[in-house]
Amino acid sequence: MHIIVCAKQIRHTYARTGTSPDTHYIEDWDGVYRVNPHDEAALELALRVKDDHAGITVSLLTMGPMIAEHELRRCLATGADNLYQIDGNNAPDTAQEPIDQPDPWEKSDRLARAVKSLNGDLVLCGKESLDKGNGQVGALLAHRLARPFVSAITDLGLATSDGQVQVQRSAGRGVREIIACQLPAVFSVDLGVDLRLPNLKRRQWADEYPPRPVEGNGESAPPRIVCKHRFQPRPRPKLIPAPDSRQHAYDRIMQLLTGSTVEKKGEMLTGSPDSQVEGILAFLKTNGFLESDRSDE
Amino acid sequence: MKALLTSFDLFVIALAFVIMGLGLARRWALWREKKPAGIAGNWQGLMASVLAHRGILDRPAVGLGHLAAFWGVAIPLLVIIVAQFGFIIPQAPARLLSLIQDLAGAALLIGIVYLLVRRLGREESEGPSRTLLPIILLLVIAISGYLAAGARMSILGTGEAPWSSPFGWLFSLIAPASPVFMQMMIRLHFLAVLLLIAAIPYTFMRHAVASPLNVFYRKQGPRAALTQPTLEKGAVGARTVDDLSWKQLLDAEACVACGRCEEHCPATISGKPLSPRKVIRTIREQVETVRTQGKSSGNGAALPLLANDVTADEMWACTSCMACIEHCPVAIEPMDKIIDMRRYQVMGEARLPSEARPMLRDLEIYGDVQGKGAAHRADWAMHRDVPEIGRSANPGAAEVDVLLYVGCSGAFHPRNQETSRAMAKILKAAGIRFAILGSEECCCGDPARRLGDEALFRRLARQNITKFEQYQVKKIVTLCPHCLNTLKNEYPELGCRLEVVHATEMVTELIREERITLKYPVADKITLHDACYLGRYNQVYQPPRDICRAVPGAALEETERNQEKGFCCGGGGGRMWLHENIGENINVVRAQEITATDADLIGTACPYCLVMLDDGVKSLEMEKTPKVADVIDIVADALG
Numbered sequence: 052m053h054i055i056v057c058a059k060q061i062r063h064t065y066a067r068t069g070t071s072p073d074t075h076y077i078e079d080w081d082g083v084y085r086v087n088p089h090d091e092a093a094l095e096l097a098l099r100v101k102d103d104h105a106g107i108t109v110s111l112l113t114m115g116p117m118i119a120e121h122e123l124r125r126c127l128a129t130g131a132d133n134l135y136q137i138d139g140n141n142a143p144d145t146a147q148e149p150i151d152q153p154d155p156w157e158k159s160d161r162l163a164r165a166v167k168s169l170n171g172d173l174v175l176c177g178k179e180s181l182d183k184g185n186g187q188v189g190a191l192l193a194h195r196l197a198r199p200f201v202s203a204i205t206d207l208g209l210a211t212s213d214g215q216v217q218v219q220r221s222a223g224r225g226v227r228e229i230i231a232c233q234l235p236a237v238f239s240v241d242l243g244v245d246l247r248l249p250n251l252k253r254r255q256w257a258d259e260y261p262p263r264p265v266e267g268n269g270e271s272a273p274p275r276i277v278c279k280h281r282f283q284p285r286p287r288p289k290l291i292p293a294p295d296s297r298q299h300a301y302d303r304i305m306q307l308l309t310g311s312t313v314e315k316k317g318e319m320l321t322g323s324p325d326s327q328v329e330g331i332l333a334f335l336k337t338n339g340f341l342e343s344d345r346s347d348e
Numbered sequence: 349m350k351a352l353l354t355s356f357d358l359f360v361i362a363l364a365f366v367i368m369g370l371g372l373a374r375r376w377a378l379w380r381e382k383k384p385a386g387i388a389g390n391w392q393g394l395m396a397s398v399l400a401h402r403g404i405l406d407r408p409a410v411g412l413g414h415l416a417a418f419w420g421v422a423i424p425l426l427v428i429i430v431a432q433f434g435f436i437i438p439q440a441p442a443r444l445l446s447l448i449q450d451l452a453g454a455a456l457l458i459g460i461v462y463l464l465v466r467r468l469g470r471e472e473s474e475g476p477s478r479t480l481l482p483i484i485l486l487l488v489i490a491i492s493g494y495l496a497a498g499a500r501m502s503i504l505g506t507g508e509a510p511w512s513s514p515f516g517w518l519f520s521l522i523a524p525a526s527p528v529f530m531q532m533m534i535r536l537h538f539l540a541v542l543l544l545i546a547a548i549p550y551t552f553m554r555h556a557v558a559s560p561l562n563v564f565y566r567k568q569g570p571r572a573a574l575t576q577p578t579l580e581k582g583a584v585g586a587r588t589v590d591d592l593s594w595k596q597l598l599d600a601e602a603c604v605a606c607g608r609c610e611e612h613c614p615a616t617i618s619g620k621p622l623s624p625r626k627v628i629r630t631i632r633e634q635v636e637t638v639r640t641q642g643k644s645s646g647n648g649a650a651l652p653l654l655a656n657d658v659t660a661d662e663m664w665a666c667t668s669c670m671a672c673i674e675h676c677p678v679a680i681e682p683m684d685k686i687i688d689m690r691r692y693q694v695m696g697e698a699r700l701p702s703e704a705r706p707m708l709r710d711l712e713i714y715g716d717v718q719g720k721g722a723a724h725r726a727d728w729a730m731h732r733d734v735p736e737i738g739r740s741a742n743p744g745a746a747e748v749d750v751l752l753y754v755g756c757s758g759a760f761h762p763r764n765q766e767t768s769r770a771m772a773k774i775l776k777a778a779g780i781r782f783a784i785l786g787s788e789e790c791c792c793g794d795p796a797r798r799l800g801d802e803a804l805f806r807r808l809a810r811q812n813i814t815k816f817e818q819y820q821v822k823k824i825v826t827l828c829p830h831c832l833n834t835l836k837n838e839y840p841e842l843g844c845r846l847e848v849v850h851a852t853e854m855v856t857e858l859i860r861e862e863r864i865t866l867k868y869p870v871a872d873k874i875t876l877h878d879a880c881y882l883g884r885y886n887q888v889y890q891p892p893r894d895i896c897r898a899v900p901g902a903a904l905e906e907t908e909r910n911q912e913k914g915f916c917c918g919g920g921g922g923r924m925w926l927h928e929n930i931g932e933n934i935n936v937v938r939a940q941e942i943t944a945t946d947a948d949l950i951g952t953a954c955p956y957c958l959v960m961l962d963d964g965v966k967s968l969e970m971e972k973t974p975k976v977a978d979v980i981d982i983v984a985d986a987l988g
């Protein structure tokens with residue numbers, strides 16, 4: 052079985068320390084290049100399936116130039132077998148700018164053609180990306196491939212020979228669903244699974260690995276959902292909430308200086324274990340976590 | 349004495365030496381083949397250790413016992429060897445020689461009896477029973493020698509100078525005046541000596557060869573340096589004993605299991621399963637299994653895994669505090685083996701305690717241990733007019749005397765940021781032209797290296813080195829002793845040799861040159877906690893003390909364990925990011941000890957120590973909790 056994991060290389064901008072409005076106050080060092088964390092989680096689920104079953108190939112599929120090459124190769128090193136690249140050369144270098152990226156419609160078309168040419172049985176992709184947050188590509192990809200789609204899965208189990216898989220998805224607010232789905236299929240993956248580390252030998256292998264180009268080029272579907280403007284939030288002076296008056300002067304001043312609230316999280320219980328237990332019980336009862344045993348009295 | 353040596357005797361003597369030689373050769377076949385060519389020895393250290401027992405005497409009683417036994421064997425041995433040449437010696441010096449002989453014998457007897465007595469009723473960890481055979485042999489040698497001398501005196505009479513052999517005379521009171529008895533005793537004496545010689549390779553006595561050898565080949569260069577695996581060639585730390593270097597195996601061979609490492613190891617003391625002594629013994633036992641089973645065909649497939657006998661809990665409990673190395677009397681370094689085993693776990697097996705993974709991941713992606721990112725690295729200096737070297741009009745070292753390397757703690761941890769600001773204030777007050785790298789700085793790599801991720805360490809280090817070169821940095825001052833050790837002692841391996849000093853060294857200098865004056869009192873009684881990476885690793889003990897003394901009105905009170913004996917805060921070696929759920933918390937143990945001094949201010953010079961001790965002291969819930977501060981903070985406060 053061939054599992055394809057779509058891995059998006061992104062520039063994650065986490066700060067705005069620049070001074071120029073032309074760059075939206077963003078400097079080089081305000082971002083890091085990495086693989087979208089949701090996609091990393093998708094890879095981990097695929098690798099877990101591979102660990103448990105024989106005859107499974109896991110391939111990474113990425114699109115556009117290698118802006119986060121180091122991180123992508125690290126993903127490869129954690130256990131994937133192949134790395135395919137769509138449009139390695141002819142995408143503009145600026146594709147790291149989210150606005151210059153192809154729209155989800157176009158993207159899903161290229162991905163779909165690549166998946167077809169690679170004969171992928173199961174496609175996993177991240178639920179959304181850290182730079183765009185569209186969350187569309189997975190669904191559109193399933194649509195183009197005419198396959199069932201499950202979103203935001205957090206666990207993946209390959210059932211027996213009948214080509215069924217069982218997935219767990221998060222339905223929000225901590226609700227979980229177990230879903231049985233027929234293969235071939237497309238799933239999008241939510242964060243939550245613990246990621247593995249690569250060992251050095253695999254890393255060295257991955258560093259040497261030449262990414263394989265894949266069909267996906269040529270006439271692609273014209274864009275249909277194009278982003279016209281992208282507004283960065285205006286750099287604002289740091290908003291510092293008024294310090295909590297219950298705190299010491301020292302803490303309050305520190306709070307103003309560092310701009311963060313070190314909020315008082317609760318009471319520190321002291322005394323003997325017994326009195327501490329009582330304190331905890333009292334807390335749980337007053338806050339309604341435990342039923343008060345007043346009825347017994 | 350010459351007449352006594354018949355050809356049979358010569359044969360027996362030769363036999364003893366041949367047995368010893370063969371034994372040694374077989375014993376050390378394994379490590380000999382690994383010996384690198386041209387490794388330098390250290391005669392001075394060897395002499396100090398063997399002749400004067402430097403290090404061994406750190407434990408006075410047993411050290412003296414050993415010293416007595418050593419000289420008690422060495423002197424008579426020398427005398428006998430010299431006597432074989434048959435010099436004609438005038439009477440007076442001959443008598444003196446005899447006296448020395450006699451006293452040496454007495455020293456041996458006393459030393460051995462002491463060593464034997466203290467061994468009785470001890471557990472294996474303190475006095476291994478394997479030492480019993482050599483001790484009994486030595487006892488036999490001493491007593492038979494005296495009885496022989498005593499018998500001779502009873503036969504010949506004490507002569508004119510009984511003072512030349514007082515103990516022999518004592519024994520002559522009980523020895524029968526029988527030539528046969530004397531002959532028997534002489535035979536017994538020599539038999540025991542030869543047995544001892546032949547037994548060297550096969551018993552505990554091999555330490556008489558291995559330990560001096562280990563001291564001779566003591567690691568040169570920076571203290572407690574880690575090994576440098578050739579990652580490119582696929583060396584990823586220690587999987588089996590085969591992956592250990594020649595010196596590391598010699599270390600294992602030289603260990604006498606005295607347990608001094610263990611006595612000072614914070615992990616052992618706080619109840620963790622780790623004992624550096626046991627680590628070394630395990631390696632030795634595995635080498636022995638390999639020896640008895642024969643070395644498998646090269647690839648080491650059949651060798652037992654080190655991780656079989658050294659569990660993860662042991663491996664990850666080490667704080668890399670270097671106490672074991674400091675206190676080993678025979679220059680053994682248990683720590684580098686522990687780190688090598690970690691390396692294999694992390695780089696070979698991709699296994700790392702899960703709580704430490706996010707930190708390494710942050711290091712990989714963001715270049716700092718907190719994952720806050722380079723863009724925020726200079727936030728501590730915001731609105732404080734601290735020049736960033738890359739953003740000055742003319743980036744280059746021309747206008748900068750010293751680069752302040754802040755480090756992750758100083759840049760991101762709220763408590764340590766204060767120290768960074770304090771340092772900036774001091775440097776400004778002293779009129780020093782300094783700068784920081786700001787967002788171009790990244791972690792020095794120490795946490796990654798101690799946790800076994802050598803590859804990541806090298807990547808981070810190269811990143812920093814490129815910056816140092818780009819801005820032609822000549823001198824660096826660091827706030828964190830871990831950065832100090834890495835930049836000063838480990839970057840040279842990667843080709844970056846710079847003058848690196850710690851903030852306390854620099855500030856002491858400034859105080860001495862009177863470029864800053866401490867005006868205001870900050871506390872009545874200060875006590876100091878020595879940071880392992882500043883003290884033991886880099887021998888910076890005095891500067892923090894000088895600084896505390898320069899604070900007006902403050903008395904300095906030492907803790908019980910200080911300087912070389914200083915006790916770790918529990919935060920080094922990556923332990924800062926690992927859970928501590930076995931035994932006591934090291935920082936609490938240390939906090940209890942420090943607060944026993946009744947000081948109202950606890951000074952330290954390391955951001956890790958500061959955080960760990962602060963937690964430790966607070967968890968004691970004392971009535972009046974002493975304040976924990978970096979000495980740099982103290983100086984800044986005293987500046988006003």
Ligand code: SF4
Pocket residue numbers: 602603604605606607608609610624625628675676677678679680682
């Ligand atoms: S390593 Fe050194 S200190 Fe530790 S038991 Fe062995 S000889 Fe003693």
Ligand code: SF4
Pocket residue numbers: 609612613614615616622623624665666667668669670671672673682683686
């Ligand atoms: S370095 Fe410190 S913690 Fe590690 S084994 Fe040695 S004494 Fe123990």
